[in-house]
Amino acid sequence: MIYVENLRKEFKKTIKDPGVIGSLKALFHPHNEKVIAVDDISFNVPEGEVMGFIGPNGAGKSTVIKMLTGILTPTSGKCTINGKNPAEDRKNYVREIGVVFGQRTQLWWDLPLRETYGVLKEIYEVPDDKYKKRMAFLNEVLDLESFITSPVRTLSLGQRMRADIAASLLHSPKVLFLDEPTIGLDVVVKDNIRNAIEYINKQENTTVILTTHDLADIELLSKRIVMIDKGKNVFDGTISELKSKYGQIRELHFETDTQNADKVLAYKEHFGFVDDDISIKTEGTGVQVRFNSEVVPVSEMLSYTLGKININDISVKDADIEEIIRRLYKREV
Amino acid sequence: MKRKLRIYFPFINAGLQEATTYRANWFFMILGNVLGCFVSYFIWNAVFLSGGNDTMNGFTMPQMVVYIFLMFLTSTLISSGGTYDIGEEIRDGSISMRMIKPISYNSTFLFQELGNKIMTVCILIIPLVLGVEICRTIFTGEIQFNIIGFLLYIISCVFAYLINFFFNICFGFIAFVIKYLWGANMMKNCIVGFLSGTMIPFTFLPDFLEKLFLFLPFASLNYTPVMIYMGMYSGTELLFYMGLQLFWVLVFWGLSKLLWRVATKHLCVQGG
Numbered sequence A: 001m002i003y004v005e006n007l008r009k010e011f012k013k014t015i016k017d018p019g020v021i022g023s024l025k026a027l028f029h030p031h032n033e034k035v036i037a038v039d040d041i042s043f044n045v046p047e048g049e050v051m052g053f054i055g056p057n058g059a060g061k062s063t064v065i066k067m068l069t070g071i072l073t074p075t076s077g078k079c080t081i082n083g084k085n086p087a088e089d090r091k092n093y094v095r096e097i098g099v100v101f102g103q104r105t106q107l108w109w110d111l112p113l114r115e116t117y118g119v120l121k122e123i124y125e126v127p128d129d130k131y132k133k134r135m136a137f138l139n140e141v142l143d144l145e146s147f148i149t150s151p152v153r154t155l156s157l158g159q160r161m162r163a164d165i166a167a168s169l170l171h172s173p174k175v176l177f178l179d180e181p182t183i184g185l186d187v188v189v190k191d192n193i194r195n196a197i198e199y200i201n202k203q204e205n206t207t208v209i210l211t212t213h214d215l216a217d218i219e220l221l222s223k224r225i226v227m228i229d230k231g232k233n234v235f236d237g238t239i240s241e242l243k244s245k246y247g248q249i250r251e252l253h254f255e256t257d258t259q260n261a262d263k264v265l266a267y268k269e270h271f272g273f274v275d276d277d278i279s280i281k282t283e284g285t286g287v288q289v290r291f292n293s294e295v296v297p298v299s300e301m302l303s304y305t306l307g308k309i310n311i312n313d314i315s316v317k318d319a320d321i322e323e324i325i326r327r328l329y330k331r332e333v
Numbered sequence B: 001m002k003r004k005l006r007i008y009f010p011f012i013n014a015g016l017q018e019a020t021t022y023r024a025n026w027f028f029m030i031l032g033n034v035l036g037c038f039v040s041y042f043i044w045n046a047v048f049l050s051g052g053n054d055t056m057n058g059f060t061m062p063q064m065v066v067y068i069f070l071m072f073l074t075s076t077l078i079s080s081g082g083t084y085d086i087g088e089e090i091r092d093g094s095i096s097m098r099m100i101k102p103i104s105y106n107s108t109f110l111f112q113e114l115g116n117k118i119m120t121v122c123i124l125i126i127p128l129v130l131g132v133e134i135c136r137t138i139f140t141g142e143i144q145f146n147i148i149g150f151l152l153y154i155i156s157c158v159f160a161y162l163i164n165f166f167f168n169i170c171f172g173f174i175a176f177v178i179k180y181l182w183g184a185n186m187m188k189n190c191i192v193g194f195l196s197g198t199m200i201p202f203t204f205l206p207d208f209l210e211k212l213f214l215f216l217p218f219a220s221l222n223y224t225p226v227m228i229y230m231g232m233y234s235g236t237e238l239l240f241y242m243g244l245q246l247f248w249v250l251v252f253w254g255l256s257k258l259l260w261r262v263a264t265k266h267l268c269v270q271g272g
């Protein structure tokens, strides 16, 4: 469905010295520098899959999405979606896709929401009966009723985001691109939006590419993750693959009545952990220890802890995905 | 064609809604233009008084008054904000939102602005035309209004608007290159103001300059419609200048299509 091969995008950036003199100098003698936003990215997405597209700030995710949606022309490399090249046949291509950029709206700022959908209906040539059904459906999953007559500029962020997602789905696109669709939303609206995406994906077999910094989005919606950093692929696989590959982190929880348990235990000194291999959080009598089980095996950690202080309750957990990704972003693995 | 209209009609509506939402903005813009118009009236008045002659370069003072007010009406009718809008959209990256829709970029701008224009036309044209006609009647002692001349003027204004629109779009695409073009836009407005006869009638210029300016696309903007209204052209002359207008419409339309194609290749949408 989506094939991306060695995609690359360079930007020219004008470098300017600070101050008025710098501006003048740049005016007469511009000094350009090449910025490589996307270096070399490849991945495929089969039809009907939800792909989680993640990476730290500035990794190049939005730039890739812009190339896939025909807004930017790649410097080199290829992307084919549904057999079409976005940059070449923009007008025909965009008929089959839906796009949401969380940071910016595609709705007409001064039109009441209902009229915006009327405009989109004409643009995408949706027949009347289909349009009615579709609106009823979107209304149900995204709960638009309460603000559908308000002008877009008066909507709150969460309302606007729901409205934007509805707008991207009105013409039943085959592929849906979502760039941070849950940014800045409360938990209820987030749930709402996740449910809508899941429902559309299941019902219509829509292929979805989703970028987000909220890993719960990914865990709930997608099995597959593509992670990039500095414009290059870092990881491509399922969430369980990610866990088994990088999941040496374990979480130890215990309840103790020993005062200052972390001082008494002194894991760092005892085992020689370096900084990022261990972290300890104390809350009342509960203590949470995250550690790298490759440096010290779980069994050794347990017996040491049990021998050193008085434990009431203890449990060991796999690291959650957030921890793994934090370490990947910090380039520790 | 009908389908096209159905697609772009909502943009007319959107433009109209925009104009009604930002009424005050619109009102002050018009007010500013009216003031400018009076300033140039007083300047010309002084020029004529100090000259001591009844006519200057073929213009009598009453004709000059009519010229000034017609220039004002025409500039307002054919004004187009394409350069600024495109520049802004590129600067803040919202141009990408037009690109993800299966529609022609230029056309959405055109129809949105037409919607905006409806209000200007409805409110301004009747009082201004009436004012101009009353002036003319008082000065000459007889009614000058000519319905055919007026209709030709309207057609000529439509051409002029289209030239102005596509020219501004072309100029706006320069924003793709220099990314921010406020200064360039100011300069353009100034030059166009001069070359289109808004500041001084071409007859006040040396002969060769007058001839040259008449053939430049800018004369087709304000000068041609005003001359038509004032009944200065007739017969083949009229056909020729309106034909020239049509020619420039086509040239700039083609050019804007071409530039759009080139520009999108070099587009780098900012932000996000």
Ligand SMILES: Nc1ncnc2c1ncn2[C@@H]1O[C@H](COP(=O)(O)OP(=O)(O)OP(=O)(O)O)[C@@H](O)[C@H]1O
Binding pocket: A011, A012, A013, A035, A036, A037, A038, A055, A056, A057, A058, A059, A060, A061, A062, A063, A064, B268, B269, B270, B271, B272
């Ligand atoms: N128009 C541009 N001109 C110059 N550099 C740019 C431009 N757009 C993006 N960049 C650079 O390209 C890199 C990738 O940006 P991009 O917006 O794709 O990141 P991202 O992965 O979406 O980050 P975030 O998670 O913060 O949204 C950044 O380093 C950014 O500074």
Ligand SMILES: [Mg+2]
Binding pocket: A061, A062, A063, A179, B272
């Ligand atoms: Mg981004």
